[in-house]
Amino acid sequence: MFNFDYSIPTQVFFGKxxxxxxxxxxxxxGSKVLIVYGGGSIKKNGIYDKAVKILKENKIRFWELSGVDPNPRISSVRCGIHICRENRLDFILAIGGGSVIDCSKAIAAGFYYGGDPWDIVVDSSKIKKALPIASILTLAATGSEMDKFAVITNEETKEKLGTGSxxxxxxxSILDPSYTFTVPKGQTAAGTADIMSHILENYFNNTKGAFIQNRMAEALLKTCIKYGPIAIGEPDNYDARANLMWTSSLAINGLIEYGKKKGWSVHGMEHELSAFYDITHGVGLAILTPNWMEYVLDENTVNNFAEYGVNVWDIDKGKDKFHIAHEAIDKTKEFFKLLGLPSKLSELNIGDENFEKMAEGATRHGKLGEFKPLSKEDVVNIYKASL
Known part of the structure; x- marks a missing residue:
């Protein structure tokens, strides 16, 4: 395990x-707030009215940026920055899921940046200061409510990049599980896959001696496996929604990553996929993850997969380690199917016409990932295996 500085400063207000x-x-x-939200579901389920009522009671003035897309666009970020500067706002309140929170983060940083905000997405070192941000979470998925990252799409250049500070x-962040009762089944499923991918990206790692991080990761994965299907079948099951919501935050707030080498694989491939085809992030992750697992499985990685199979999927540890590994990968794929997610890109009418460009984008900074670094050719092969 490597040295690390532990700091997860978000104050969380969890519960009804x-x-x-x-x-x-x-x-x-502050007292002058930009409210950022998406397509308007918060007005249908009453969250918007509750928030606005509280702001008015506390004499907090507010402006709005609505219509943030599931893969948030840099154009929305520019619009939000303009509103904040024009009205000298001092706080941003994101009401929604990860896309809304990510957009809010980019606005907060862009407020103090002199150039185009896409610059700070491409190069996070340009982020020096940001407006304070808070969130009212309505979807358990990205963990943006408790981390430093934001992922933004440039619709003109077909780039989807992550930044962070x-x-x-x-x-x-306000985490009320009841606010996720109205989330559709498809979004709940995609959110569960997204949470699991965050955990898996940290879990499959070459750092030695990170025993506690891996055991926590396994507990989080088992929570998703238990409660994902329940939340889909019983949308207003509070315990299911609560466990998924808290797992979403813990999966990516640094807790299971501290002390490990950094370097994710599947997210880099999926960001290219959703940049080109604007698909739901969790759906792309569910398709790519099992195929990435099969591709990187070899003599050097099999012990990691065998451990995953035994500790997460309860596979008999007496079996051959490669048998355990393949069975664990199959169980992962079948679980995503159980949630109702597609398992092939062809189900989304995606062909191989952009694989070369996408793979080039995924490896623009060199080989992708830390567990088993992937070349451009490797990425193309994983895309092809996902057809």
């Missing part, structure tokens, strides 16, 4: 009716 703290918490940071970590 925790939105009641909203006014008091915002006033610690400690100053982008939300100062507080």
């Amino acid at each position: 009716d925790q939105i009641s703290v909203l006014g008091k918490q915002i006033k610690r940071y 400690k100053c982008l970590i939300p100062v507080f």
Whole structure:
């Protein structure tokens, strides 16, 4: 295990009716707020009205940026920055899932940046300061409510890139599991796959001696396996929604990553996929993950997969380690199918016409990943195996 600095500064208000703290918490940071949200579901389920009522009661003025897309666009970021600057706003409140929060983070950083905000997506070192951000979470998936990262799409160049800075970590987040009761089955399934992918990207890693991180990761994976199907079958099951929501935050807030080498694989491939085809992130991850697993399985990695099979999928440890590994990969693929997710790119009418370009983008900074570094050719092969 490597040295690390532990800091997860977001204050989390978890549980029913925790939105009641909203006014008091915002006033610690400002009184002129930009509310950022997506397609309007928060108005249908009443969350918007609750938030606005609290803001008005606390004499907090607010402006709005609506219509943020599932793969948030740099054009929305530019619009948000303009609103904040024009009105001298001092706080951003994201109400939604990861896309809304990511867009808010980019706006917060872009507010203080003199050039085009795409610059700070391409090069996170340009982020020096940001407006304070808070979130009211409505979808368990990305973990953006408790981390420093944002993923933004440039619709003109067909690029989807991640950026990050400690100053982008939300100062507080309100996590009320009941706010996810109305999330459609497909989004719940994709969100579960996204959470699992975050865990797996940290779990399959070459760092030695990270025993505690791996055991925590396995517990989080088993939580997704237990409660993902329940949340889909019983949308208003509070315990299922609560466990998925908290797992989403813990999966990517640094807890299971501290002390390990950095370097993810599947996310880099999927970002290219959704940049070109605008598909749901979790869907792309569910398709690519089992094929990536099969591709990187060899004598050097088999012990990791055998451990995964035994500890996560309860496969008999007495079996041959390659048999355990293949069975674990099959179980992963079947679980995503059980959630109702597609298992092939062809199911989304995606062919191989852009694989070369996508693979080139995924490896623009060199080989992809740390567990088994992937060349451009490797990435193309994984895309092909996913057809």
